[in-house]
Amino acid sequence: MDVTDSVAASRQRVIGFADVIRIPLRRWRIVLAVVGTVTLVVLGYLLFFPATYRATTVVVLRPVVTDPFTLPSSGADRAINMTAENGIALSNGVIDTTAQILQQDSEEIRKALSIEVPTGGQVLRFQFASDTENSAITGANTAAETYLRVREDIYKQQRAALILSYDNTIKSVTAQRLSAQKDLPTQHNSTDTASPRTQATLDQVSALNDQIAQLANARAKVASADLSPGSITAAARSPIPSSHDAAAVYLLGAVLGGLVLGVVAAHAREALDRRVRSIEQAAEMVGMPALGLVRAGRHHEDAAAADARYVSLALLKWIDPHSERPLVVLSSRNDEGRTVVTGNLAVALAEAGQDVMLAGPPESQEELKRVLFAAQKRTPPRPRTSPKGGSAGLNGSPSADRLGRSPGGARQSGLSARVAPAQVRMPSNDPEATLVMQAPVPAPAALGKAAADRDSRQIVVLIGGGVVRLRTLGEELEGGVVVIDAPPSDSDERGVRAAQSGVAVLVVAQDRTRNAELTRLVDRVRSAGAQTVGFVLTGGR
Structure with a gap:
């Protein structure tokens, strides 16, 4: 699938009139720091320098x-x-x-x-x-x-x-x-007077x-x-003005001048630090349509789950004909909300009735568990009817026939035999209780020690009409729709490698992902020949 050329990222985004206000508000720390610095300088001048x-x-x-x-x-x-x-x-x-x-x-x-x-x-x-x-x-x-x-x-x-x-x-x-x-004649020579x-x-x-x-x-x-x-x-006489007479005016001027300098500094920082600011800008750089917007963060868990449902609706039309290919969620860094998007996407697919195999690196396991357990509290397992008309077992949990589906579609009846009552935490009277199924430590002799260890680490979370199996990235994945929470591409290439055999979904964090990082991720996916179905924007409002 075609992706955008990296030249699109080199184009400077046009700043409109709304950005003139939005940029200083977004970078309020810079504005506040400049105002504080200018005010402290003026205050220090008034306090430590004698009046003139x-x-x-x-x-x-x-x-x-x-x-x-x-x-x-x-x-x-x-x-x-x-x-x-x-x-x-x-x-x-x-x-x-x-x-x-x-x-x-x-x-x-x-x-x-x-x-x-x-x-x-x-x-x-x-x-x-x-x-x-x-x-x-x-x-x-x-x-x-x-x-x-x-x-x-x-x-x-x-x-x-x-x-x-x-x-x-x-x-x-x-x-x-x-x-x-x-030379005048004397009186004796009076005859010469004329x-x-x-x-x-x-x-x-x-x-x-x-x-x-x-x-x-x-x-x-x-x-x-x-x-x-x-x-x-x-003449000069008392009182005479001094440099400290208008101290209040100086402080007010310092605040106003600091605001102006702070706004200029915020716009300068914005010009130097080019990040993705809107879903339209991300779509232009990725060259693919946006699958949706997910509000990531601990304060937006319910909103993130709701947003992920709409993202899953956009992906179901691709998953249905390509259920054997893994869905790889990629991002440049760890702080872009990728794990939240992956966990909620797996939850949304399970709520839609899919059997989901969720894999992620060890450092994201705890956050994935938190997302899955919170989703199970919101959407507890509901009773379902088996293909033969029988009711689902384990107090509304999916039957072993459903949990043991092989990649080829065949049922694994051995899973029900392996699940002992001691390994299933039954739901209590508390409607918010979490129902988690774990594969037991004992395994048949036919299974090797590695298989036994793998089954002991596997966590199965029942959500609504579906199930999510949480595994560690690198283990063998089997059954259902495979969703991979790939490690950051800047430090690990396993996500791009997995996308070569599946399909990639890019995660872009608004006001966090830099243009150069997104361009680099797109170039890596394109160079690897991986298919991309779209991107998800996180951090939006």
Whole structure:
């Protein structure tokens, strides 16, 4: 029978809108772990790191003018270069002076101090961060005052240089005037006062006097200029904000941010860990129809038995014409619910009146027994009529004629002779009592020691109108429908080998079986030439 090619497993499943919600809910542990980690980080920051206080002092700058009581000329309000002022505020002079006043290291002051320059304004905001409120306030105010002093000192230096230039020019012009005055005639030579030469000298002296007057006027304006670069309009004062003021907001943000990161992590894990998520995806990978869905687990025993009945209905149409071929239940691993599916499938076939030979590895015997005994409590043996019209013996248990059927259909009458009353646990008045038939230890001499040991280990469970014989995998199987609980194919090849002479039923666990594992199982069954009738999905809702 054809199976899918492994290329189908390499195709990425399209994630729909419902998966956006379903994936984080399915992987809630990842989401919870991320939320817890982010919240713990924020909580540790609030508890173990000291609060950082940040004080702000606002300084308004103004241009230096000679007459502050007159209206400034056009553009005087934009005469300040704020980029240059920002550089001066963070200069070494301001940093070093502030460090000396606060008695701290200059590098610490440089890291703690920051300057904000609003666009389109002549405002500087001095922000100072510190571990205590008082030191933050002191640092911001000290830095602002230091900046104003440094800026004023720069203006004073510029004014002193300008006044010195005016003084030198006035001194030079004065010397020129004195030299020109020497050429003027004295009072004794009054007759020469109207000469052209004397008039030219007088004009030169007058021009020099006017120049000296202009220079003196300009010097006076420079000397009288207000050199204040600005003023503090909003000094830092208590209370000031700290980094721990909004602790509740930080925690809420940590939870919300953790949820977002957790959802992203869940989707990332989903993309990396590709598993079977739906019955449609499994059908596409296996290339065969789904026989049904069985809810495996101790909390779903009744539901698993009910689901297995419908799976048996799908298999009966194949079992009837091929009753001599074993039915092998295969899975990649042990944790995919294979044993529960096998046990309940054997129970469902027995309830339908089949004689079932159930075989499984030693490690799954106890779980198979638990499934069989629980099924017998739900469906106790019922009386049946023998082919000759006689009633079934052993208080409603199947007659020995039914239990001893050989593989070829012949009856083994010797089984009734071997069954002694001591080896049959009769049902009590309790309707939930378990009826189990075991082959007795003594065996006829014709049977060898191996046959005697085999019969002593065989467990026969009567369920409804049928019977289930539980055997260990590897022993000779005889009679009825053979159902094999194969060991995991990743570690044991006996299941695939048994499927070569029978038919395979694959077990796929939703949200557990990886795509690569299912593809590998399908390839192994296909390579062995085994026939596959379909798959059963476990773990669904």
